[in-house]
Amino acid sequence: MKQTELKKIELAVQTILETVGEDIKRPGLKETPARVARMYAEIFASVKQTEFTDYKMFKTDSENDLVIVKEIPFYSMCEHHLLPFWGTVSVGYVPKAGQIIGLSKIARLVDYVAKRPSVQERLTSQIVTELDKILRPGGIAVEVKARHMCMEMRGIQKTGSETVTAAFSGGLKNAVAKSEFQQRLAL
Numbered sequence: 001m002k003q004t005e006l007k008k009i010e011l012a013v014q015t016i017l018e019t020v021g022e023d024i025k026r027p028g029l030k031e032t033p034a035r036v037a038r039m040y041a042e043i044f045a046s047v048k049q050t051e052f053t054d055y056k057m058f059k060t061d062s063e064n065d066l067v068i069v070k071e072i073p074f075y076s077m078c079e080h081h082l083l084p085f086w087g088t089v090s091v092g093y094v095p096k097a098g099q100i101i102g103l104s105k106i107a108r109l110v111d112y113v114a115k116r117p118s119v120q121e122r123l124t125s126q127i128v129t130e131l132d133k134i135l136r137p138g139g140i141a142v143e144v145k146a147r148h149m150c151m152e153m154r155g156i157q158k159t160g161s162e163t164v165t166a167a168f169s170g171g172l173k174n175a176v177a178k179s180e181f182q183q184r185l186a187l
């Protein structure tokens with residue numbers, strides 16, 4: 001992010017703090033606007049990135065086997081309140097033509113999708129869409145479990161409760177495949 005853009009965020013944060021009645025000159029807050037600006041540049045890094053290209057494919061002999069990657073941690077920001085929602089992403093896919101993707105690259109993809117203001121449902125379906133583009137597999141299943149600060153901090157929902165979302169594509173859309181995916185996740 002450019003210096004001028006960081007400065008803009010800094011001024012906006014200053015305005016918010018002043019408006020809620022804070023003394024922005026007190027020592028604890030002096031560096032806060034600049035710090036928040038740098039943090040936003042980091043946690044919203046994907047907004048200006050138009051494509052996910054950071055991946056490599058590998059060959060495997062086993063075809064039609066369900067590949068499962070369990071509980072990749074993620075951190076994102078709810079677009080309605082700009083508060084964190086965070087949890088884990090589990091992915092299942094059926095490789096086609098022996099093509100698989102490196103595990104660390106799936107984690108990168110999750111990061112790419114998460115580093116923007118979002119909602120859990122869209123985050124879930126975007127992971128399916130991106131993996132579909134990269135892998136062109138027989139099918140994809142994604143399950144996301146997350147806690148939402150905007151619900152917990154504001155006392156709408158009980159602390160610690162998780163929201164679960166799932167999205168499927170291709171051959172993993174049918175009920176049998178879905179339940180195999182769920183069973184494998186539970187192992």
Ligand SMILES: [Zn+2]
Nearest residue numbers: 078080081150
């Ligand atoms: Zn929210």
